[in-house]
Amino acid sequence: MRNVKGTRHSLRSTRRLSIIAQDPSVKSGGRIVTALIDVPAEELLSGPRGYRVAVVDYDVTANALYCPADLPSGLEGEYRDPFQDAPDETLLSDPRFHAQNVYAIAMRILARFEFALGRRVQWGCEGHQLNILPHAFAEPNAFYSRDNRSLYFGYFESFPDKQDQTHTVFSCLSHDVVAHETTHAILDGLRSRYLEPSSPDQGAFHEGLADAVALLSVFALPDVVGAALDGATGAALIDQALLEKDQLANSVLFRLADEMGQEMSGVRGCALRHSIRLSPGKDYKNDPEFQEVHKRGELLVAAMMRSFLDIWVSRLKRIGTIVDGKKDRSLVIEEGARAADHLLTMAIRAIDYCPPVDLSFSDYLSALLTVDREVVPDDRYGYREALLSNFRDFGIDPSARADIDGSWLRCDDEMIYSRTHxxxxxxxxxxxxxxxxxxxxxxxxxxxxxxxxxxxxxxxxxxxxxxxxxxxxxxxxxxxxxxxxxxxxxxxxxxxxxxxxxxxxxxxxxxxxxxxxxxxxxxxxxxxxxxxxxxxxxxxxxxxxxxxxxxxxxxxxxxxxxxxxxxxxxxxxxxxx
Missing domain, CATH: 3.10.450 (Nuclear Transport Factor 2; Chain: A,)
Known part of the structure; x- marks a missing residue:
């Protein structure tokens, strides 16, 4: 059977689009850190509007419909990214890039879930397409609405700087805000009853997982890891003394958290900044302050991000030095991105191994351990060991119904199979x-x-x-x-x-x-x-x-x-x- 290009070859399955890799406040060499990411290739209408995401750039506050983005077709040649070499001023001011940014990040997160779960994933709302409004209103807010089948992103004026100047801050340009809200829509499709009031853990799980997926998806981008690692843009080597856990925490996590700045803190809630500053070993789960869902969700983020650091350090031990105790910087960045990517896969796959109601953090930890054991029995990089240790540091043990290693017990009971097909x-x-x-x-x-x-x-x-x-x-x-x-x-x-x-x-x-x-x-x-x-x-x-x-x-x-x-x-x- 011949396809539309007149050949028997398959069409391209992905295309590359430019996004802001974190948010406009994170810079390297004086420029906003951007990244080219792979998203599913499809033929788009203006918006862009595709088979799963439809960007509708309507501003309720201004009562304005902005000019839609048109992404060129790839059927007559190569897919082209209209903003690949655009200057920072264009990225900040052009609503068409804002539309491309939310479309690309949302599709990347959706594709990441589908890859991890091995199937197509539904949104939590009705219908096949999720609407995204990148300039929905003039308010420091962003949220997912099941009934309206939409993600809404607000914009607002920044606090005055030292020169008493302000500028407009767009939540649609923050990678982790877009990824966070997209994760809400996907998790709602996977476990619809997690939105029902149940327990502090279940309410916090929606927020904590959305933050963890957003942050790990950021660290899975080598451009972000490189920009935050040591500030030595273009350097070929890095001193191994900078690659200890505490040093990496200071250079990567703390630096990135600080560079995110205060502008987006109202929308994103400083999940990274707050979680990495939590001291392990305290009884947070019974602390009245941590009964609020965002605060409690920070426990999940803290355990996941500290596990990421442990795993990254473990992987780096397998890399030798080149000269004077220094290691290949590109390999260090690559190992960090791989660690984040695999942990992200585990975080997503574990949802399938969670109970559908009354979820606890302990249930989720057992799900993480079980799903990884099923796919990677040997655990040579110590992912499960790191997760167990770091979750326990924040008072989260495996489920009481789990096996001695923390994973779920297999079902060995006799079942009736002959009456089903x-x-x-x-x-x-x-x-x-x-x-x-x-x-x-x-x-x-x-x-x-x-x-x-x-x-x-x-x-x-x-x-x-x-x-x-x-x-x-x-x-x-x-x-x-x-x-x-x-x-x-x-x-x-x-x-x-x-x-x-x-x-x-x-x-x-x-x-x-x-x-x-x-x-x-x-x-x-x-x-x-x-x-x-x-x-x-x-x-x-x-x-x-x-x-x-x-x-x-x-x-x-x-x-x-x-x-x-x-x-x-x-x-x-x-x-x-």
């Missing part, structure tokens, strides 16, 4: 529900509430040795609606005394089922409804948290959740005062 089990919710129903006793699901299979997704993971791991990931959720009085009397759940006995309450349970390529169940990763004392304690703790936070008296407004959350972080009310 293997081929349908790979994609059909109804077929997986039949499996769950037939095996509800072995799966410890019980007979109360109702069960719903929410998704069945294939997964293809490629190990470093080139072998392919094929799995099927299915989610089921249990729902039970009872009164507070029934919970106390019939189920012995410790419901807060202030909750009236007649009040209707909804309890959630559920699990993730991981099937191997032969249709056999490998893992059941579940937070059951009311199976044992641990479940009853979890449900009681959840109700107590929701009651203290006022969620039981509040309508669950998921449409405005991220807008309100991120606006509160921006401190805009304090500025107005």
């Amino acid at each position: 293997f081929d349908s089990m790979l994609r059909d919710n109804e077929e997986v529900f039949r499996f769950v129903w037939e095996n509800r006793k072995a799966l410890n699901i019980g007979d109360i509430g109702y069960i719903e299979v929410q998704s069945v997704r294939p997964s293809v993971r490629i190990a470093p040795d080139g072998f392919v791991l094929r799995e099927t990931i299915a989610e089921y959720v249990q729902v039970l609606t009872v009164t507070a009085g029934e919970l106390r009397q019939d189920f012995k759940v410790d419901v807060p005394d202030d909750i009236e006995f007649w009040r209707s309450l909804r309890l959630l349970g559920g699990g993730t089922l991981v099937f191997d390529e032969y249709g056999q169940l490998k893992y059941q990763i579940a937070n059951h409804l009311l199976k044992d004392r641990g479940d009853k304690r979890r449900q009681g703790d959840r109700l107590a948290y929701l009651w203290r936070q006022g969620f039981l008296d509040r309508k669950n407004d998921r449409a405005g959740y991220f807008a309100a959350l991120h606006l509160a972080r921006s401190g805009v009310s304090e500025r107005a005062g």
Whole structure:
């Protein structure tokens, strides 16, 4: 079959586009650090508007529709980047580059998730395309809205500098802000119930993972690592004394955090700056200050970024010196980018190994350890060791339901397979529900509430040795609606005394089922409804948290959740005062 170019050869699968690698405040050699990144190649409409992302550059505050970006087609030749050699003034002022920047970063993050998970990934909202508004309003805010199927990015005036001058700050030009909001939209598609009020950890996970993905995706760009490493642009060698963990923390993490500046701190919340300054060994999880979701999310970011440093140092030990105790600077940068990229892959893949409801940081740590063990059993660079150590430094241990090494226990129970069809089990919710129903006793699901299979997704993971791991990931959720009085009397759940006995309450349970390529169940990763004392304690703790936070008296407004959350972080009310 011939394609549109009149040949039997495949069309290009990627194209390269220029982006601002971090944000305009991060510079090297006096110029903004930019990067050329690979994104999926597609034929675009003006905007750009593609098959997954549609940039609509409408400004609500100014009531203006800006000129759309037109990215040339590659069907009649090579794909061309119109902003590859553009000066800094153009990058800062041209709304068409702003549109290209958000499009390219969002598509890169989406492609990164799809590569890690081995399948196409849905947005959390309805439809195939996510709208992105790079100049949505004049406000220090950026957020994802499920109901509006959109990402919104604001702009605002900076604080006066030493010459009492201000300039416009665009959140759409910050790599980690765009990546953060895109991750919210993707995670909502992978685990829709993580937006429901549950526990401090689950609320913080959305923010913490979005920050971790954003930061690791930045450090996976060699241009950023090189700009932050030692400031020696163009140098061929680097002293190995600068490559110890503390030195790398000071030169790379602390320098980049400081260069990000205060301008975007309201939108991004200083996740990198705050997390790397947290001292390990304190009981943060029970600290009242860390019950707020952004503060609690910093614990996840701190553990991930310190793990990144440990892994980078481990990889650098395998590189010899060239002369006078110095190492090849390009190899140092390459190893840092590889460490960040692999840790990013682990962070994304672990989502498939998390329970669909009532997620805790401990659950996520066990998911990280398990998914990496499945694909890379030998762990020669010490990724799992680094994660275990750094998570424990911030009071996060593996799940109590995990094995001795912190990974999930494999499912060895006898299951009924003969009444379900293997081929349908790979994609059909109804077929997986039949499996769950037939095996509800072995799966410890019980007979109360109702069960719903929410998704069945294939997964293809490629190990470093080139072998392919094929799995099927299915989610089921249990729902039970009872009164507070029934919970106390019939189920012995410790419901807060202030909750009236007649009040209707909804309890959630559920699990993730991981099937191997032969249709056999490998893992059941579940937070059951009311199976044992641990479940009853979890449900009681959840109700107590929701009651203290006022969620039981509040309508669950998921449409405005991220807008309100991120606006509160921006401190805009304090500025107005």
